[in-house]
Amino acid sequence: MNKTPQRTAAASAEAQRLLAQYAKRIEQAAGRVYDVADVTALEHAPKLSARLGCKLLLKREDTQPVYSFKLRGAYNKMASLSDEARAHGVVTASAGNHAQGVALSAAKLGIPSSIVMPRTTPAIKVDAVRSLGGKAILHGDAYDDALAHALELVDRGMTLVHPYDDPEVIAGQGTIAREILEQLPQLGVEKLDAVFVCVGGGGLLAGIAAWIKHKSPHTKVICVEPDDSNCMGAGLKAGRRIKLAQAGLFADGVSVRQAGEEPFKLARHFVDDCVEVSIDEICAAIRDLFNEKRAVPEPAGALGIAGVKRYAQTHDLSGKTVCAIVSGANINFDRLRYVAERAELGDDAETLLAVTIPEKPGSFKKFLSHLRRRPITEFNYRYSSSGAAHVFVGIKITEGAAEREKLIQILREQDLPVADMTGNEMAKLHVRFMVGGRAPGLADEHLFRFVFPERPGALEDFLHAIGGRWNISLFHYRNHGAAFGRVLCGLQIPRGQLGDVRRSLDQLGYEYWEETDNPAYALFLGTRA
Structure with a gap:
C-alpha cells in the first residue's frame, strides 16, 4: 500500500477550489455524455462479497457500446468544442479503448476524426476504429511514434483529444461516480465506504475522485495499479510525478509510464490510498468476474476487483460496502489461455513444485501417493540420468501458503529434493514448457x-x-x-x-x-x- 502524503491547510484550500470547479464540469458533462454513453448497471457481487466479508458492488463500464468507459471523456471533450474547431476535425493517438471512443463520438457529432495507431496494432482494433467511422492512420512501430505524428496533425489545425490529461475528458469520466452515488439507494445502500479505481494516466481516477469527495467525502478513493506500471502510486508517495523507465504491458489499458499532469493534481488532493497487484492477481480477478457474472473483462478492467481482494488482505472490510469499477472488456481472445494459466496462482490456489525423484519403476506411483489425492493441475517429467528424474508438477491447494509449506515438508521427509516454483517467473513463463x-x-x-x-x-x-x-x-x-x-x-x-x-x-x-x-x-x- 502507498499512503498519500499529509495535506496542508493551503492544499485544503486548493482542494476546495478544485472540487467546486470539477463539480460544475461533471454536471455539465452529465448533460452531454448520454448522447452516446449508457447509464451502466451497479451490481451486487454476492460470491465475491461472501469470500471477502463485505458487500462488493461492481460498476459495469464493460457494457458500454465500445465496451469501455473511454467514450464518456472523449465525447464530453468533443461536444464542448466550438463549431470552428469541429470543422477542422479531431485527432488522437491510441491503439486501444480511447481510439474507439473517439471514433464513435466523432461519428455521433459529425466531426472528422483521425486515429493514429502504431503499425503493430492488431487488425481487430484497426477494423473497429474504421467500422465506427474513424480514419485509422498507421504510423510507426510504437505509441510514441504514433503520438508524434498526431501532434503534427494538431499543428495543422486539428484538436487533440487526449486520453486522460484534459479537464473535459476527466469530467466525462467523473459521470461514472455521479451514477454510482445515485444508484446506491436502488441497492438498499446508505453509505459507500470505498471505491476502487484502475489507474493508467489517471483520467478515470481523477474524475471519480473529484465527484466522490464533492458528494461523499467519507468515501475512500483507492487507486489500483499493476505492480509493473505504478506511476501514480509512486508519484503520490514521492509528492511529484514519476516517469517509469518502463511500463508493463499485460494490462495494456493502463500501461502508462507517467501520470497526466491534471489527473495527478487532483489525485494528490482526493486519493486516499494506492494498491498494487500482480499479473497473477489480475488474472484471478478476470476469472472471478466470469464466475460471478459470466463476463470477461480485459486485464485493466479487472484491476478494481483485484485491488479489493488485495486490500482485504490487510484491512478489515467486515460490514463495509465497497465498489470496484469494471472499466472495460476489450480483451484479445488469444490472451485467455495465459489468463487461465495464471489465475489459480493469483488466488494462491495452485502451487508449482520442482521435484527430483528416483529413476526406477514405481517412483511415479510413490510420488503421487505423497500428494494424498490432491488434484494435479499439471505434470511434466523428463529423464535426467540413470539415477534421477525431474518432475515439474502443479497441485491444487485450498489453504494457501500454509498448505504449500506442509506439502513441501511431506516431500522432504521422504528425502525427495523439492523446490517451490510458485513465485518463480522464469518457471511459470518458460520452464513448464521446456x-x-x-x-x-x-x-x-x-x-x-x-x-x-x-x-x-x-x-x-x-x-x-x-x-x-x-x-x-x-x-x-x-x-x-x-x-x-x-x-x-x-x-x-x-x-x-x-x-x-x-x-x-x-x-x-x-x-x-x-x-x-x-x-x-x-x-x-x-x-x-
Whole structure:
C-alpha cells in the first residue's frame, strides 16, 4: 500500500477550489455524455462479497457500446468544442479503448476524426476504429511514434483529444461516480465506504475522485495499479510525478509510464490510498468476474476487483460496502489461455513444485501417493540420468501458503529434493514448457530472460547487439497476445566477457534479467544438478 502524503491547510484550500470547479464540469458533462454513453448497471457481487466479508458492488463500464468507459471523456471533450474547431476535425493517438471512443463520438457529432495507431496494432482494433467511422492512420512501430505524428496533425489545425490529461475528458469520466452515488439507494445502500479505481494516466481516477469527495467525502478513493506500471502510486508517495523507465504491458489499458499532469493534481488532493497487484492477481480477478457474472473483462478492467481482494488482505472490510469499477472488456481472445494459466496462482490456489525423484519403476506411483489425492493441475517429467528424474508438477491447494509449506515438508521427509516454483517467473513463463531441455557438458552458459517489443525487427536488433560474438545455446519465445513477448535465452560467454554482454544488452534497451542462478535453470535446463 502507498499512503498519500499529509495535506496542508493551503492544499485544503486548493482542494476546495478544485472540487467546486470539477463539480460544475461533471454536471455539465452529465448533460452531454448520454448522447452516446449508457447509464451502466451497479451490481451486487454476492460470491465475491461472501469470500471477502463485505458487500462488493461492481460498476459495469464493460457494457458500454465500445465496451469501455473511454467514450464518456472523449465525447464530453468533443461536444464542448466550438463549431470552428469541429470543422477542422479531431485527432488522437491510441491503439486501444480511447481510439474507439473517439471514433464513435466523432461519428455521433459529425466531426472528422483521425486515429493514429502504431503499425503493430492488431487488425481487430484497426477494423473497429474504421467500422465506427474513424480514419485509422498507421504510423510507426510504437505509441510514441504514433503520438508524434498526431501532434503534427494538431499543428495543422486539428484538436487533440487526449486520453486522460484534459479537464473535459476527466469530467466525462467523473459521470461514472455521479451514477454510482445515485444508484446506491436502488441497492438498499446508505453509505459507500470505498471505491476502487484502475489507474493508467489517471483520467478515470481523477474524475471519480473529484465527484466522490464533492458528494461523499467519507468515501475512500483507492487507486489500483499493476505492480509493473505504478506511476501514480509512486508519484503520490514521492509528492511529484514519476516517469517509469518502463511500463508493463499485460494490462495494456493502463500501461502508462507517467501520470497526466491534471489527473495527478487532483489525485494528490482526493486519493486516499494506492494498491498494487500482480499479473497473477489480475488474472484471478478476470476469472472471478466470469464466475460471478459470466463476463470477461480485459486485464485493466479487472484491476478494481483485484485491488479489493488485495486490500482485504490487510484491512478489515467486515460490514463495509465497497465498489470496484469494471472499466472495460476489450480483451484479445488469444490472451485467455495465459489468463487461465495464471489465475489459480493469483488466488494462491495452485502451487508449482520442482521435484527430483528416483529413476526406477514405481517412483511415479510413490510420488503421487505423497500428494494424498490432491488434484494435479499439471505434470511434466523428463529423464535426467540413470539415477534421477525431474518432475515439474502443479497441485491444487485450498489453504494457501500454509498448505504449500506442509506439502513441501511431506516431500522432504521422504528425502525427495523439492523446490517451490510458485513465485518463480522464469518457471511459470518458460520452464513448464521446456522440462528436460538440459544440455550436459555445455560450457560457460549463462541464462537471460527478456521482454521483447512486438514490432518488426525486434529479434534482428537483439541479434545485432549480440553481434555474433557469443553463441546462442537456448532460445524460447512466448507471446501473450499483447504488445510484448517473453524470451528465455542462453548464451555461451567465455570467462571475463560477462561485462561486455551486459553493456551490449543495456545499449539495446530491452528489459532483461540474469537467470543463471535461478533454481529452475539448475533443475531443468542447466548443466548443474
